[in-house]
Amino acid sequence: MQQTKPDGVTPSQTVGPYFAYGLTPNGKYDWNDAFNNNLVTSDTSGERIRIEGQVFDGDGAVVSDCMLEIWQADAQGRFSDPQDKRAQPNTSFKGFGRIGTDAKGGYAFDTIKPGTVPDPDGKPQAPHILLAVFARGMLLHNYSRIYFDGEAANASDPVLALVPADRRATLIATRQPGGNAVYRFDIHLQGDKETVFFDV
Amino acid sequence: MTLVYPVQSLAAHPPRLSPAYKSTVKRSPSKPLIPMRHTLSELTGPVYGHETVRENDHDLTVQGKGEPLGERIIVHGHVLDEDGRGVPNTLVELWQANACGRYVHVVDQHPAPLDPNFTGAGRAQSDAQGYYRFVTIKPGAYPWGNHHNAWRPAHIHFSVFGHSFVSRLVTQMYFPGDPLFPFDPIFNSVTDEKARNRMISAFDLENTKPDWALCYRFNIVLRGRNATPMEKK
Numbered sequence: 001m002q003q004t005k006p007d008g009v010t011p012s013q014t015v016g017p018y019f020a021y022g023l024t025p026n027g028k029y030d031w032n033d034a035f036n037n038n039l040v041t042s043d044t045s046g047e048r049i050r051i052e053g054q055v056f057d058g059d060g061a062v063v064s065d066c067m068l069e070i071w072q073a074d075a076q077g078r079f080s081d082p083q084d085k086r087a088q089p090n091t092s093f094k095g096f097g098r099i100g101t102d103a104k105g106g107y108a109f110d111t112i113k114p115g116t117v118p119d120p121d122g123k124p125q126a127p128h129i130l131l132a133v134f135a136r137g138m139l140l141h142n143y144s145r146i147y148f149d150g151e152a153a154n155a156s157d158p159v160l161a162l163v164p165a166d167r168r169a170t171l172i173a174t175r176q177p178g179g180n181a182v183y184r185f186d187i188h189l190q191g192d193k194e195t196v197f198f199d200v
Numbered sequence: 201m202t203l204v205y206p207v208q209s210l211a212a213h214p215p216r217l218s219p220a221y222k223s224t225v226k227r228s229p230s231k232p233l234i235p236m237r238h239t240l241s242e243l244t245g246p247v248y249g250h251e252t253v254r255e256n257d258h259d260l261t262v263q264g265k266g267e268p269l270g271e272r273i274i275v276h277g278h279v280l281d282e283d284g285r286g287v288p289n290t291l292v293e294l295w296q297a298n299a300c301g302r303y304v305h306v307v308d309q310h311p312a313p314l315d316p317n318f319t320g321a322g323r324a325q326s327d328a329q330g331y332y333r334f335v336t337i338k339p340g341a342y343p344w345g346n347h348h349n350a351w352r353p354a355h356i357h358f359s360v361f362g363h364s365f366v367s368r369l370v371t372q373m374y375f376p377g378d379p380l381f382p383f384d385p386i387f388n389s390v391t392d393e394k395a396r397n398r399m400i401s402a403f404d405l406e407n408t409k410p411d412w413a414l415c416y417r418f419n420i421v422l423r424g425r426n427a428t429p430m431e432k433k
Contacts, residue, residue: 005284006421010398011390012213013372014221016357018305022295022321023359029304030263031321034252034293058226065307071246071365081244083363096246119239130241130365137223139214139389141370142233162234189227199207199233200242200366 012140017065019134024067024100037099039070039111043092046075046112049181051146051173054105055133058190062105066135068187070097070109070146072128077115113148113181119158126153126160133187133197142197146185147172163196170195205238205366205424209282212398214389221385222346238366245364248291249325258324260336264317270299270337274407274415275373278330279360281422286330292420293323293359294334301342301354310342335413341380353380353387362422373418374400 021029026036040048051070055063073079074093078086099107116124129146147154149172154160160168170193173183187195216228256262261272279287297303297320300312304319320339324332341351355372362369374387381387390396401416408415 006280006282006398006419008212008395008398008421009209009282009423010212010369010371010419010421011395012369013357013386013389013399014223015359015370018297018303018308019295019357021304021319022293022357025321028306029321030319032254034248034291034323058230061226063227069368071241071244073241079240079244081247083244084240094246096248117240120237125239125241128241132365132368134370135227137221137225137227138216139218139221139224139386140216141368142216142229143366159236159239162236167231190230194229194231196231197229197233199210199235200205200238 014136014139015067015134017136019067020100024098026100035096035098037097037107037109039094039097039109041092044074044112045092047181048110049113049183050108050110051129051183051185052106052108053184053186055101055107055135055187056105056189060191062101063135063189064101064103064105066101066105066133068099068101068107069132069134070111071095071130071132072111073114073117075112075115077117116153123158124153126151126157128157128159133189135189138189142189143200144187144195144197145171148183149174167196205243205364207235209423212390212392212395214391218385218389221389242366243364245361245367247289248361249289252291253323253325257322258332258334260318260320260322260334263319266317268298268315268318268337270315270318270340272335272413273338274333274335274409274413275356275401275418276331276333276404276407276415277417277419279326279332279362279420279422280330281362281425283425286326286328287362287422288326288328288330290326290330290361291323292326292332294321294336294356296320296336296356297339297342299337299340301340312340312342338375346385351380351383353378353384358420360420360422363425367422367424369420369422371420372399375416376400376403
C-alpha cells in the first residue's frame with residue numbers, strides 16, 4: 001500500500017506507571033520478556049562488567065516506576081546492526097538491554113565493556129553505553145551516556161568535551177571496590193546532581 | 201552513515217515539563233539538554249523482531265483460557281518514517297488496560313474487575329512494508345490521581361524502535377471522538393493540534409470484520425530518515 005507523506009512524527013507519550021507487564025514482566029506477569037538486563041551469553045567476548053545504581057527525582061526520592069534501556073557496541077567496538085558496515089554483523093552480542101527499576105529505584109545491567117566507536121570525523125570516542133530513561137512523569141524519554149572512570153580516553157572524548165566540566169562526573173560510572181568489575185551509575189532526573197541528558 | 205534524523209522532528213513531541221501533568225514537575229530536566237552530533241552509536245539501533253515474536257503474540261484475545269470480555273477490535277497500520285516509507289521488520293510492543301479500565305499491574309488499585317483472560321500485553325513485527333496488525337479488546341477509561349475527577353481517555357500504549365536508537369518511540373494510541381480529550385493533560389501535553397491528532401486512530405470500516413470486530417487504523421510515524429530539511433525560521 002502506497003503511503004502519503006505524513007505531516008510529521010507521532011508525538012511521544014509517557015510509558016506511565018504500568019508498563020511492567022508489557023515491557024519488563026521479569027517473571028512477575030504472565031508474559032515473556034523480549035529483553036532483559038543480562039546482555040552476556042557464554043560466547044560473548046570481552047570484559048564482563050556490572051552497572052548498577054538508582055534513579056532519583058528532583059526531590060531526591062527514588063523512582064520506582066522507571067524503565068532503562070541501554071544500547072552499546074561489543075568489545076571490538078562493533079554494533080549488532082547491519083548499518084554498521086565496518087565489520088561482519090556481530091551475532092554473539094546483541095548490545096541491547098532493558099530493565100524496570102525496583103521499589104528502591106534500583107537497577108543493574110550485566111554486560112561487557114564496550115570497545116572504541118568512531119565519531120563522525122573518525123575520531124575515537126571513549127568507551128560508552130547509550131542510555132534511554134523512561135518513566136511516569138516523563139512525556140519523552142531522556143538520552144544519556146554511561147562512561148567509565150579510569151579511562152584515559154575520557155579526556156579526549158568529543159562528546160564529553162561538549163559537557164560543562166563541572167557536570168561531566170554525572171556521566172561517569174564509578175568502579176566499586178572489590179575484585180569484580182562493578183560500576184555505580186546513579187541517575188538524577190532533575191536538580192543539583194542532575195544527570196546530563198543529550199538533545200539528539 | 202548518510203542518514204539524517206532532523207532535530208526539527210522533535211518539535212512535535214510534548215515539552216518534558218508540562219505542569220498540568222503533575223508528575224513532570226519533579227521528573228523533567230531542570231538544566232538544558234546538551235546538543236550533540238549523531239555518531240554511529242546513535243545511528244544504529246537494536247534489530248529485533250522475528251526471534252522475539254511468537255505466533256499469537258499479536259492476538260490478545262487468544263492468550264488466556266477463554267475469550268476476554270469487552271469489545272473486540274482490530275488495530276492495524278504502518279510503521280512509517282517521516283517521508284512515508286514503511287519501516288520493515290521492526291518490533292511493535294503494546295500494553296493496555298482491560299475493557300473495565302484496569303491494568304493487571306500490581307500497583308493498579310482501581311476498583312474495577314480484572315479479567316482472568318486478559319493480560320493486555322502484545323507484540324508484533326512489521327512486515328517488509330512496515331505493516332503491523334493486532335487483535336485486542338477496546339480498553340476502558342480509568343481514573344488517576346492527577347487532579348479532581350481525572351480520567352484517562354481510552355488508550356493503548358505502543359513501543360517502537362525503528363531504524364536507530366534515536367528513532368525510539370513510546371506513545372499512546374487514542375480512539376476517535378473520545379469525550380475525555382479536552383480534560384486530559386497527557387494527551388494535551390502535545391500542544392500542536394495536528395501533531396496531537398496523529399495520536400488518534402481512525403475508525404476503519406473497510407477492514408472491520410462483519411459480525412466479529414471493529415477496526416481502527418493507526419499509523420506510527422518515526423523520525424527521519426533523509427527527511428526534507430524544513431525551512432529555516
